[in-house]
Amino acid sequence: MYRSNVHHQKMPMTTQRLMHDCIPQLLTRLGWLASMLLSACGGGGGLMDSAPVGAYTVGGSVSGLAAGDTIVLQNNGGDDLNVNANGAFTFKTPLASGSGYNVIVKTQPPGTYCASGADLGAVLDAPVTTVSVLCKKAYALGGVLSGLTAGQSVRLRVNALSPGFITLSSNGSFSLGEFPQGTSYSVVVTASPQDQACSVANASGALGVAAISNINIQCAAGFSVRGSVKGLIGDGLVLQANGAKELAIPAGAQNFSFPQAVDLGASFLVSIKSQPVGQTCMVNQAAGQQDKAGSVAVQCVNSMTYASGLPLRGLSVSGGEWGSRNAEPPYPTKAEADYFQSKGMNMLRINFVWERMQPELYKALDANELAKLKASVKAGTDNGQTVLLNPHNFARYDDHVIGDPNDLTVPNSAFADFWSRLAVVFMDQPLVQFGLVNEPFDVPTAQWANTAQAAVTAIRATGAGHLITLPGNGWTSAWNWFDNQNDRYMPQVKDPLNRMVYEVHQYLDQFGGGDQAQCSSTSAGVDRLTPFTQWLKVQKAKAFLAEFAGPNTATCKAAVQGLLDHLNLNADVWTGWAWWAGGPWAPGSGGYQNSIEPENGQDKPQMGWLQPYLK
Structure with a gap:
């Protein structure tokens, strides 16, 4: 009593x-x-x-x-x-x-x-x-720490059982506290000491009717990969080091450290295995050796996502790519980004012209043109929409083919310089992706592969971790992928971060150019994409369909729906799609047949075709 x-x-x-x-x-x-x-x-x-x-x-x-x-x-x-x-x-x-x-x-x-x-x-x-x-x-949970360098410390956590992190600063026996009988535990190292990495033996189990004292933490020479986290508010972010070691990052975290050692002299690569709920994260300074091991930067922002299926669905926004060097075409506005978001589109491919963005090779980007591009990008990313940047230049600058050995006006190094400058501008924007260029054509595919490699290498040299889309030669047609030997040369372009996907375009009219009034058949989309899809599966690669469209006919409607069904059925190799086109240019072009830009407040018929695929 x-x-x-x-x-x-x-x-x-x-x-x-x-x-x-x-x-x-x-x-x-x-x-x-x-x-x-x-x-x-x-x-x-x-x-x-x-x-x-x-x-x-x-x-x-x-x-x-x-x-x-x-x-x-x-x-x-x-x-x-x-x-x-x-x-x-x-x-x-x-x-x-x-x-x-x-x-x-x-x-x-x-x-x-x-x-x-x-x-x-x-x-x-x-x-x-x-x-x-x-x-x-309740029984004590503990073990022995060994190998810790004097003056250093290692930080631990026991699941979410601990009220906070537990820091050990000396070798020998340690206790993590008392926990009730039957409790499952899993001890993880959340921060290793400098120039050491610590591993845990007997890290998990369940408390029975006696204390646990066999959790052994061993610290050894090596280095731990660590860095900062910014903007993470969702659960589910998992980082991966060197393709194997995984580390779950809790919501609200501001830093991280992989507990496993990387051998002295070896390289590291940090990637994202899974994104947090409702957010998109990106890793900058993701690769290097020991001198870079503490500067990895993870940045997260809220994003517009779908519960399942292809992660990206949107359109190519036409406007900034039109006109001469001195023209001032309209860029996409916030109202347009809002409209397409309201329809369920979570990505915008924004086009511009290299010559206006960088009037002189190897020189600074034009402040006025860059401000317009940044405003359009912000209009989308403020909505949580992914934005794919696309210099609409066909692998040319002032009509000179990039990297042409017989015309040295625009060497590969100029293209690399341009992309390195643009990458720095958008370094801190996880929702921005880099599309290298629009539709290379009449270029030897091996030459284009070398040009693309120069740009990829330059982007990664800045530390930017953005996803890159690599367009194929021959107007970037999936239908003609093999005729242009893209299957041979495009795989030779390597991204050290493995954050690159192929970009293809596919129109459904007779010649595949997108300018005719009728689609060739109701199965044109499936027929033209299937061989490329099968190639992606063999290559264990992925692709983004950055342009496709069809005029308002019953045949085209069926062809478009078949194409989208094909993408959904093969979501293991397709990352998404973008319709061509909408934006400020499309309504003013004499009634462009493929435009889904609303007119007089009315949706275009093709928007209705897409709506079932935007949920």
């Missing part, structure tokens, strides 16, 4: 019998007074304060508490209550109806772990009696 803080004298037998016989009537007639008498006569509470009308007690029961042990319960940060026996308890201070209560175990008994359930709620016109406190035997 719990003893109240208030001293009780032993009652005569007649008084006890009277209490026993009268309590039911008192409960019925007096309500509040009966509750106070019960509380005063034993169990888990002392004499209550005088209760105003409409105030009620908070209590419950304790089980599993060993004889001789005492726990201290607390309600709403006060009203401490000592409990030394199993059974009912009641807090001393009543609460007004509508008030909240929050019961915690303030003090644990030695060797025991007590937890409360149904411990949070509101008092609603009746006493609360549902708080349950369950006590279990």
Whole structure:
């Protein structure tokens, strides 16, 4: 029987019998007074304060508490209550109806772990009696740390059981605390010491009826890959080092460190295995050796995502790619980004012209043109839309083919310089992707592969971790992929971060140019994509369909729907699609047949075709 803080004298037998016989009537007639008498006569509470009308007690029961042990319960940060026996308890201070209560175990008994359930709620016109406190035997969890360099420390965590991180600063035995019997545990190193990496043996298990002391942490020469995290608010981010070592990053984290050692002299590569819910993250400074191991930067932003299926679905936004060097065509606006977002599109491919963006090779980007591009990018990324940058130049600059050995006007190094400058501008924007160029044509494919490699290498040299799309030669046609030997030369272009996908375009008219008034057949989309899709599977590669379209005919509608169904059925190798086109240019072109830019507030028919695929 719990003893109240208030001293009780032993009652005569007649008084006890009277209490026993009268309590039911008192409960019925007096309500509040009966509750106070019960509380005063034993169990888990002392004499209550005088209760105003409409105030009620908070209590419950304790089980599993060993004889001789005492726990201290607390309600709403006060009203401490000592409990030394199993059974009912009641807090001393009543609460007004509508008030909240929050019961915690303030003090644990030695060797025991007590937890409360149904411990949070509101008092609603009746006493609360549902708080349950369950006590279990608790056992120590620990082990031995060895190999730690003097003056260094290693940081650990036991699942989410620990109230925080646990830092060990010396070799020898350590304790991670006491945990209840039956608890599963998994000890992880969250930060290794400088120039060392620490691994854990016997890291996981379940507590039985004895203490665990065999968790062995060994630190050895090597280096740990670590860095910063910015903007992470969602759960589910998992990083991967060198394609094998995985590290889950919790929401709100500001830094990370892989616990496993990387051998001195070896290289590292950090990638993202899974994205957090509702966000897109990117890794900058993702690769290098020991001197770069502490500068990895993970950046996350909120993004517009789909529950399943292809991750990217949108359109190529036409505007900034039109006109001469001195022209000022309209770039996509915030209103346009908002419209396409409202239709369910989560990506925009924004086109521009290299010559206007960089009027002189190897010189600074034009401030005016860059400001227009940045405004359009912001319009999309503010909506959580992914933006694919696309210099609409056909592998040329002022009509000179890039990297032409017979015309040295625009060497590969100029293309590399341009992309390195653009990559730096958008370095901190995870929702931006880099499309190397629009539709190379009449270029030897081997030559284009060398040009593309120069750009990829330059982008990665800046530390930018953005996804890159690599367009094939021959107008980037999936249908003509093999005729132009893209299957031979494009795989020779390597990305050290493995963050590159192929880009293809596919129109459905007779010649595949997208300028005719009818599609060649209802199966044109499937027929033209299938061989390329099969090649991707063999290559274990992925691709993005950056342009496709068809005019408003029944044949084209069926062909487009077949194409989109094909992409969905092969989502293991396709990352998404972008319709051609919409944007500020399309309505002003004399009624471009493939435009899905709304006119006079009305959706185009083709937007209706796409709607079922935007959910």
